[in-house]
Amino acid sequence: AGNAGSSDPTHLTWGWGMPSSWDPVASTAGADVHSLSLVYSGLTKQDPDGKAVPEAAKSWAYNDDGSAITFTLRDGLKFSDGTALDATAVKKSLERGRDAEYSTKRAQLAIIASIDVLSPTEVRLTLTQPDYQIPDLLAGLTGMIVSPKAFESDPKSLATKPVGSGPFELTSYTPGSEAQLKKYDGYYNAADIHIKTLTQKQPADDSVIIAGLQSGQYDIAVIPPSQVEAAKKAGFDVDVNKVLTVRTLDINNTVAPFDNPKVVEAIKYALDRKALVDKAFFGFGDPNYQPFPSGYVANNPALDNLYPHDVKKAKSLLAEAGYPNGVDLTLTSYDTGGLAEQIVSQLGEAGINVKIQTLPLAQASQQIYIKREAPFALDSFSGRESPAQAMEVLFGPEGLMNLGRNTPPEVVTAMQKISTTPTDDPSYPTVVQDAVAVAVKAMPNAFLFSWPRIFARNKDVKGFTPYIGAQRFDGTKIEAS
Amino acid sequence: MTAAAVLDASPKLSARPRTLSPLLALARGIGTIVAVLLFASFGTFALGAIAGSSPGAVALGSDATPAAIAAFDHNVGYDRPMIVRYVDWLTSALSGDLGTSWFSGIPVAKSLADRLPVSLSLAGLALLIAIVVGGAAGILAGMRRRTIVDRAITVTSGALSTLPPFVAGIGLIVIFSVGLGALPSGGYVPATAGFGTWLSFLILPAVALSLDAACEITRQLRTGIVSAMEENYVTGAVVRGLTPRRIMFGHVLRNAAGPALAVVGLHIPRLIGGAVVTEAVFALPGMGQLARDSALQGDIPVVQGILLVVLGLVLVSNTVVNVLLERLRPHAARADS
Amino acid sequence: MSLIGRALKSNRTAQVSIVVLVIVAILVIFGGWLAPYDPLKQGSAILQGPSGAHWLGTDNLGRDTLSRLLAGSRLSVLGAVEATLVGAVLGAIPGLLSVYLGRTGEWLLLRLMDALLALPFIIVAIAVAGVAGGGLHPAMITIGVLFAPTFFRISRSATLGLRRAGYVEAAELFGSSTARLVVRHVWRKVATPIAVAAANTTGAGLLVVSSLMFLGIGVAPPAPTWGGMLATDLNFLSQAPMAPLAPAVLIMVTVGALNLLADAIREDTPTARSTTRRKERANVNAH
């Protein structure tokens, strides 16, 4: 390690982008969960495999029909501002997320009809309908508990001065550059936090990220697949973590020519997902036909190779659809890497002539999600803590990435079944996977591949556990080797 | 960029009426800044509106429904006519309130206050390097004109000025951070962490950023010296028995420095606000990065705030340059039409 | 153009830069046609070093680098030329007019140009591209607008100088209209410094394009540009360390040639020559 790095055995520098806001309620980016998990705890958190496990709550129990859930909090929890993390705090915090006009979590929390404080350590959430996904839902940004004292006095200050009860507390923050954190002893699992101080640092441009590791700018940093080889060559450990992120093509099947299912199918067959992974991601990733990576509870192995690369079939589908001489499309993308180009090239071979329209991210999301003026878009989905919620985003009648907003009833039914099946029910995996199968086959979205989160790590960093969801540093130590 | 081109305009810059008092120059500068602001900020407003950027759309993220966005926009008064919002922005900007970022909710003035030290450190150091190194090279080349030294300097600075700025930055990192392991490859620490540390983080980006200006200064200074050497007053000074050193530093440089100084004036906006590429390569949290991120996020108040601040800085520094120019070459005051 | 011809005759660097620029021009016109492969055709061998089949190797999608460089010439150079043209038109003509316009018009134009001069290029280009979106054109047009003050000042000062020139005054005394005067006597002289500036700004434009590409702005895949290729190649330094060399050299050589040519023309302008003449005359016909 180098100058700013781990010459101090209790300090870790983590190369990871700054959050859009340190207030979970105002956060607009899914990736913020990694930073915010450092300073907030939720009632639940995700374990390395993505399963909801206790955090601030030590346990929970549903009522019989799954329409209410009671969380029991750990005793004596405190926020970093010294106020108690009790049932009242939980109630206020969740209510803010559900009701605040500026909240970006209103839709997710709308399921909560009312919150009752049963005792200082017991809080009951009454739901608008039975839903067993609540512990999962609350394991991410949506459920992070913010000190009511902080948001009652000045909610805006939370953007830069978070007050939570996570493993760390923020000591200084320079937006766009770095966040300095120190260990928060009030965290319930503080015993397992060996890092005293942590610097979260904006990673540099891809082309110089390894240089940054080499010059000791980071102890551990997220790197693009193109840099894996360089990182290994430079003597760093590389962790390739399977995570929930998946690349997809959003398709609006209410717009011609996508209103013809054969065209959509042709696109799905025309894609060579393996080649995409191999080139654009240097082989780091798994071709996928569904939104969940293998090994995850919602992954349905039966869907592997659902649409094998078959140019002939694509062509004939296209001909059947009435486009024997090919069809002209525009692909909207905010990706400036080579992926879009590669997709265009593959589709071109099947007679699907695609023009690329590249837009800046903010504008792309306006075009694609809000205005829905881009019926064919190269997108990326970073998953949700709850599989039901993820499917809601992808396929639900109001789903963001369901550009056509036309969900067939069988998909709605299958998805509802997920929520109404307790997650510890033995049939739960089957229910989820069946729903995935129904949705993937019925919906136009073309899934391409799941792609990993890759960390390059200084060899001194030990005990690092990759998480499928928010990355955590419980158990991570720095030991000179 | 090299933009040697802009330099052709620079003698004209220096040929502006110099008889103005600094105060008057400032007043005129403020006139300018008002003109720019009116047109730049209105432009950003309009562009943002066309692109569908609005406080709600930015603050509520991609999960938001159009209805939620509309409600949010209504609550913050964004559904009023554009001209009303614009006047509103303008009046509060005049009282120092630049609004808050739509994206992060952080007050724009605070974000800028965070970024300004970085940008100013970077620009200041780059300017210093450009003036010292570029100036020394230019003087050397001008004094030793038509020698090997002159040719070497001319060729080197000519070649360096064709270097795309990010290539220069990456090249420096490869050499000094990776190759020699001598300097950090990026990031920023404030000067409060110790001058040495501050400098070690800033020196590479400052060098990368200074290249363009340094090459221009070298070029202008060399040309200036060479042509000043041909002036009769140099012959006059020789005839009077002054030593070559005195002639160079007391007479030639004084007159030759004008165009070079004008270059400095022209480069200041680019050093302060245009360091986007350098900041990206070196992961520096300066205003350039903020501008880029905000522009891409559709975060219009921030973009406008940055333009305002950059313009203010440019105004101040150009006034300084103009005053210096007038001191240096009082006769140029008469050169204007 | 005769002034280039003149510079060409007298100056070796001018000759070299002209040769380079002619080659570049050939690439711009015939580059796509000269390309040995389809520049968009992706192969399975990615990030290959130079070989017999691919003289400059392949890029991250397995496309032939040489073909992309050749085919990319047009967009790269024309992008820079576009900015220059926009700047020249928006700068030179108002610059010329500002001299003959009334005082208010002149003042307004001067302030407007001051304003543009104060704006930092890249940020404005990003802001425009960021909110207006898409492609190279909005960015290049913006850059062009920001180039305008350069041309404005040059053409204005040249015109100002000429307004007092004897022959311009003479034409005025013969009853020439302002328009004729400008077309007949002023324009041609102003054209030279404009040409110099144009050469410089075109070079600067190329660099700006590459910077924007590096920042991921104005990228319009799959059409190749030198700047875009350079920016992309830098991401794969560890796989293909030499790959950025070719586009970088092309950019640098073109920019360098443009700058050298500008210098050569500048040195050879009638004004430059006439000042030497004036000095001579001052000695000779001292009266």
Added chain:
Amino acid sequence: MSTLIDAPVDALDRLDTSAREPLLQIENLSIGTPTTTLVNEVSLEVGRGEIVGIVGESGSGKTLTCRAVLGLLPGTTAVTHGRITLGSQDLASFTARQWLGVRGRRVGAVFQDPASYLNPSLTIGHQIAEVLTHTADVERKEIRDRSIELLHSVGLKDSDRVLRQHPFELSGGMLQRALLAVAIAGGPELLIADEATTALDVTVQAEVLDLLERLRAEKNMSILLVSHDLALVAERTDRVAVFSEGRKVEEGPTKDIVARPQHPYTKELIGQARTVVRRHDLPAREGDDAVLDVRKINVSLGRGKKRHDILHEVDLRVRPGEIVGLIGETGSGKTTLARTVLGLARPSAGEIGVGGAEVSGLKGRRRRAWRRTGAVQYIFQDPLRALDPDLTAGESIGEPLVIAGADDIATRVRDVLDAVKLDHSLAERKPAELSGGQRQRICVARALITNPSLLICDEPASALDATNRNHILALLDELRRTRDIGILLISHDLGTLEGLADRIAVLYRGRVVETGPTSELFAAPTHPYTQRLLASTPNLEGILA
């Protein structure tokens, strides 16, 4: 008058020079570039306290010789042969360091165009102080007193202010004095004055030359006075050397050379200087029809605060076929008057009649229409600047007709070329390919092509050498005779006007202070300025008389 050339030598005797100890000796000096010889075997001696003049045509090597003495040969030129000794030192072998001991301390120099020889960015005080400290080794605390003393000695009275001023804030005459002060600050024994007064008004020139003579008298300074003006050299020097084509063709006491030139070149030089273009007197004309009638015009120029009055109540008339001379010092408003008549400046009061029509009120379209008639034409001082370098001579000449929309332009261009005695083939050339005299004829031809009734010539010959000057002046005289054109001839050279003008108007600080027939004015000037002007003009005839 040619009899004067044979006047007795004694009559010209000014100073006895025989007993002077030599200070500067130039022996067989040759200067050349690697390819050519520019100065050939020149020998010249300057004694202590002596004023030696060098005259000669342009390019004859006067400046190179002076520069060799200063060790400042330009470019690739170098001494190829010969010796220069100053006192007892041989300058040829000097190192750069040794030269520092010569320049400024032993040899000072002043040149033409004093403004350019002073650093425009530094105050006069700074530049004097610099020489005093570094060349003359004066103590710091004495500098101010010495500076003031120096300025006084060159006749700059308001020395406190001058010390604080920059060169651009001084007039030409003051500048030349300031430069002189800087040059003598180091107390040189020899002062080289290369065309040092050429750019000055005659009255100022006379004052500066008086000053040089005083310096010589007071400090026993030797002076090498270079000028192309034979009359001036004849008036002011003890000895003179005549240069031609890089050689010294003749040398001797001034009086001898002027009175009895031996070398043909010297004879020609003297002859030319004495040639005056003589007008051909016209029969007196009836009536008072004027082609130009300027009545009580006032002109102010500049904007806002800087606006000031240039011309006051100026009256001027020019009749057909008449040449009216306008003379006055620099800045007196001669050009402004011409520009006002041409409608390039607007009078704030008064009237201007051209050919009987009132023109001062014309504007815009109507003024353009009037200009297209070509009734008034203008000849610029500097023909090079008056011709568009991109147009051929023929195109330039035809331009007024093109603008006026006339036809058979080609024929008329040929006609005027004949009128100015130029070969038709020259019409194809660009200005750069023409000589100075040819260029000015092209300008005259262009002016003639519209058949003007009034021609305004602003110093039409001052950019030309003597021969060409005479030709152009003769041409003007012929034109007014054959074409009955009225001519307003602006000149600072009394000699020119004396021979050519029918009447002369003297402009002094924006007012016509005197006007009358040429001979009367010369015989009995009434205004003090006119008297001073006449007295200051170097007069060869006077010396010879």
